[in-house]
Amino acid sequence: SQWGEENLQALSIQEGEDVTMNCSYKTYTTVVHWYRQDSGRGPALIILIRSNEREKRSGRLRATLDTSSQSSSLSITAAQCEDTAVYFCATDAGLGGNEKITFGAGTKLTIKP
Amino acid sequence: EAAVTQSPRNKVTVTGGNVTLSCRQTNSHNYMYWYRQDTGHGLRLIHYSYGAGNLQIGDVPDGYKATRTTQEDFFLLLELASPSQTSLYFCASSDPGTGNNQAPLFGEGTRLSVL
Incomplete structure (x- = not known):
């Protein structure tokens, strides 16, 4: 889980495996973005x-x-080497149209060949 | 093509120096954002704006000023730079509503070093 964490988390898997990254958020949101x-x-x-x-x-x-x-997940099926990246979730307050968008600390995903 | 352009891409200054980071978006988006990203951490919101002349305080505003002069242009000002402001800075724009325009579109970043 990356929300509320101060530091980047790390995951390492083999190519072809499935992976799930989690995100827990603390405030109301109208949408979760994954980057x-x-x-x-x-x-x-x-x-x-x-x-x-x-x-x-x-x-x-x-x-x-x-x-x-107040949680979201991102799953990648049959991960490939090009999926190696840092993944972030983000939420927006969406209160009265005030779009304050804040990010979690992120998960560094490494796909090994 | 939608774009957010930041300048400069790299900047070195000394403690106490005056720095302005520039951001221009050509997406006709209402919202613009400044974030900082430090090694091993996520993006932290400094300031944001929903239109020319508007400024909203983010989560880590201390030591930063910002100004939105037009719909396209958003500037981040460090008037007395400190080493703690050494970071990678990202600008983004978005347009709330339906569709993926709601999600910020990011520039390529400005790497700032304060010596």
Whole structure:
């Protein structure tokens, strides 16, 4: 779980395995964003799941959202070496249209060949 | 193509120096953000804005000022830089509403070193 953590977490798996990263958030949100950041680059959105959705899929990615427990997960099926990156979840307050977007500490995922 | 452009990409200054980081977005987005990212940590929100002339305080605002001069341009100012402000700074823009425009689109970052 990356929210509320001060430090980056690390996961290392073999190519072809499945992996799930978790995110617990503390405040109300209308949406959870999942980003990946490649070394030396800015973060890039990979999947977005709204509070009225329980699951969202995009290719080998699957995001879930449980608003009652204030948690989200990102799963990657059959991980490939190019999935190596840092993954972040982010939430937005969405209160009265004030879009304050804050990020968790992130998970550094390494896929070994 | 949607873009967020930051300048400079790298900056070195001395303690007590005056630094301005620039960000321009060509996405017609209302919201713009400044984050800092430190080794091993996530992105921490410094300031953000929902339009020209507007400024909202983020989670780590101390030592930083910001100004949104137009819808396109958002500046981060460090008037008395300190070594603790050595970091990688990201600017982002977004447009709340439906669709992926709600999620911030990031620039490539500015690496700042304060000696």
